[in-house]
Amino acid sequence: MDLDDVKKIALFGAGTMGPGLAQVFAAAGYVVGLCDLRKEALDTALTVIRSNLGTFVERKLLSPEAADRALGNIMPTQSVDEAGQDADVVVEAIVEKKDAKRELYERLNRICPDRAVFMSNTSYLNIFEVMSPERQPNTVIAHWFAPPHIVPLVEVVRGPETRQATVDFVVALLKKVDRIPAVMEKFVPGFCINRLLRILGREVFFLLDNGYISPEELDVAVKASIIPRAMVLGLVQRYDFTGLDLSAGNLENAEYLEPPIDNAPRSLVERVANGDLGVKTGKGFFDYGGRKLEEILKERDVALLDVFANSKHLIYKKI
Ligand SMILES: NC(=O)c1ccc[n+]([C@@H]2O[C@H](COP(=O)([O-])OP(=O)(O)OC[C@H]3O[C@@H](n4cnc5c(N)ncnc54)[C@H](O)[C@@H]3O)[C@@H](O)[C@H]2O)c1
Structure with a gap:
């Protein structure tokens, strides 16, 4: 699949990592089907994304119009089928339990188009052991770091059957959304970092x-x-x-x-x-001290943006 063919990204899991991941892809212009089984997780995710985008606008890293467009690109849903159908790319960031991931992949295997590329954000698990054989060539682990809308590195781990074209595609997609990919040649629990x-x-x-x-x-x-x-x-x-x-x-x-x-x-x-x-x-x-989650996250994000503003690995350009 060419990068230009990517229209919809299905993102599963709206916990600690999901909101930042959704923000990155939505700000780059992709429609993101953001799926979590829990309504309260989706509600919190949208509050956090709104607050994160506000910080980017304040820092002149996004225009208010671009922030609105990004928010409009995110389609929250509790339905796995709704998020997964027509997905060109699947980003999986659900709970770090192998059985939960296996169950989700079995379901996605039935509903996602054959062309879909799968990226798992697992931190330690060997996702290739729970992925069906026919999806293996299109699967990588793409491991981000919290907060994923700010920290640029993504470790890309190929599985034994992953096609080179899939690795090239994922690297190109990550660069397009302003990340810094590091490819690992084979799986080891915990990857590098x-x-x-x-x-x-x-x-x-x-x-x-x-x-x-x-x-x-x-x-x-x-x-x-x-x-x-x-x-x-x-x-x-x-x-x-x-x-x-x-x-x-x-x-x-x-x-x-x-x-x-x-x-x-x-x-x-x-x-x-x-x-x-x-x-x-x-x-x-x-x-x-009883502060709101989005306030705590904002304080962290502002401090981190200051650090990255002085880093050689700056990936954000002022508008
Ligand atoms: N927290 C981090 O700093 C961090 C960093 C890098 C990678 N990761 C990895 O990212 C993944 C998610 O981590 P997290 O910390 O965001 O987890 P989390 O526990 O905060 O959130 C996981 C979310 O997944 C949802 N979920 C569970 N099963 C689901 C399903 N079948 N479909 C849709 N949603 C489902 C849960 O309701 C929950 O909201 C894990 O694999 C973790 O190892 C986490």
Whole structure:
């Protein structure tokens, strides 16, 4: 399929990721069938998209007319069939459960046109194991990062049967909507960036659970050091500036022990058990003090847009 043939994008899942994904494609002129089984998820998604578009207008990244057109391109629905029929591209961003994804793909396999290209936003799952054989050539994992309407990277992972033409098509589509795709040649759980985050997370929870540092102090520490530095030196080039001899010597230090693998870190599972799930419930490691979700998201987005405005990887042009 040519990019010019794409008219309708069917997007499944209007949770944390769905609204930003819908916004990106709708702002680029595509009709987006946004499907969630829950009406309240669709209602919240539209409130968040309106607020996000408002921020882009305030920052002169979109005209008010373009923001209105983008909103008008989004067709919310609770019907999988309505969203899926006539879809040229399927973007799947439903709950991270393999059985739910398998069930949705079985249904979409029956209703979507043969030409449809499937892009799954899964973070860790091997989607190629639940996709029917005839759809495999047209399927990739296209893994975005929150908030997807601002963070430009999308990891594109090919499956064993994915056609090169599908990868080329997805890369072209992502570039057309101003993203930065990175193609991975084969599947590995967590792809590239989440594997790095997983290792970092192991150390984060080790430090928190053992009382070495508080969440507040830890976030200040990384924001004042390795995170902005990585904007300039990445994770590899920084070794050149440290000195490879020092880096090699540090690895030989026997006093440093890897934290034990703990897949149920106390500071995380206790909060989940209490229903403190992060901004979506108003409290996680930090307390958001009863503020509206769209207000909290706006504050984050404005700060992130400032950071990206000074990045070499700026993808937004002022109008
Ligand atoms: N949250 C993140 O930061 C993030 C980042 C990158 C990728 N992802 C991935 O994106 C996907 C979605 O994540 P999320 O955090 O937005 O999830 P979420 O739990 O916030 O939202 C998922 C939504 O899917 C809906 N849903 C479930 N089954 C459905 C179906 N059959 N049809 C339509 N809607 C259905 C649910 O009602 C819910 O609103 C997951 O695969 C996740 O791993 C998440």
